[in-house]
Structure formats: C-alpha cells, structure tokens
Amino acid sequence: MTTRREFVKGLIISVGGASALSACGDAATIIATATEEGGQFYSSDEMALVSRISDLIIPRTETPGALDANVPGYLDALMSDWASAETQNYHREALKLISGQLDARSGEFLTASEPEAIAALSELDREAFEGGNNLDGYRSFKGYITQSYFATELGATEELKWVAVPGVWDPSVKIATGN
Numbered sequence: 001m002t003t004r005r006e007f008v009k010g011l012i013i014s015v016g017g018a019s020a021l022s023a024c025g026d027a028a029t030i031i032a033t034a035t036e037e038g039g040q041f042y043s044s045d046e047m048a049l050v051s052r053i054s055d056l057i058i059p060r061t062e063t064p065g066a067l068d069a070n071v072p073g074y075l076d077a078l079m080s081d082w083a084s085a086e087t088q089n090y091h092r093e094a095l096k097l098i099s100g101q102l103d104a105r106s107g108e109f110l111t112a113s114e115p116e117a118i119a120a121l122s123e124l125d126r127e128a129f130e131g132g133n134n135l136d137g138y139r140s141f142k143g144y145i146t147q148s149y150f151a152t153e154l155g156a157t158e159e160l161k162w163v164a165v166p167g168v169w170d171p172s173v174k175i176a177t178g179n
Helices: 004-023 044-057 071-081 085-106 114-130 136-151 153-159
Strands: none
Touching (some): 044 136, 071 085, 085 114
C-alpha cells in the first residue's frame, strides 16, 4: 500500500523528471530509442533488460504499452541527464540484481518465452513486495517504469485521458455583490 507521502514523492519525481528532460533540449535527441547499441546511459544488455521488463509490466492492450511510449528511452535519458552519480550507481546495481534474480527463475530471462518471463517477473514482484528482502532496487525500478509511462505523452493522453482544458470555460460569469 502506497502512503500519501510516497505518492507525492513519486508525483514530484515524475513532474521533475519530465521538467528536467524538457529543459535539456530537443526531446527527439534526448530520448534514446532502444537499439542494439544501447542508449546514452544503458548498455545494450541493460537496454534489452529494461525494455523486456517494461513491456511485461505495461504491455500493449487497447492502449499503448511501455514500448509504444518509449519508456526505456525515457528512463535512459533520465539516468544520463538527470540522475546523480549515486542514483546511477544504485540503479546499475539494482539492474544487475534484478537480472540475476530473473535469470535464476527463468534460465535466461531475455530469451525466455513470454509465459516463462511473465512467471519469473511475477514471482520476483511478489517476493519484492512482501518485504524483508534486498529487493528495494526492483521496487524503485518498477516505480520508475510506471511513473515514466504516465509522464510520457502517450501515457498521459491515451491511458489517463488527460485533456489540457477539461469542460467548457466561460469567462463571462456574473458576480453577485453582497451577501
């Protein structure tokens, strides 16, 4: 269960991350595409892992999925342009731990069939959120994925149905004076 404080912290991170990216320059050049060469921050193996996990956590349904919204590229840009060295190191170590945990559960996670990969990720997720373990990095990473998805244009407009000005705005309203 997320506390109000954790929710507000996540919201601030989402808005701050989006603001930091927009302040860094042209979004097309900042947000890296998941390629075989990797990204600005992620190596090719890390980018493949981030892409596979993102796709399994937020798959394409009747709305766009994490890969459609380029969540791996968004995370790559956040880590390379916005995160501190301490956050970058923590994130890299978390990815190593996550990769090892998923490989132990599925053989080779990146090449496992979709049902095997889903089973391995579901087991890791269940264990991570039971608490009392060393999987804080996974919980943070899952939060990064979901917050990044909803901070993208597709996540906000297609999934959340965000509208710039909801309803009708009528600037000519009579104001009554007195009580």
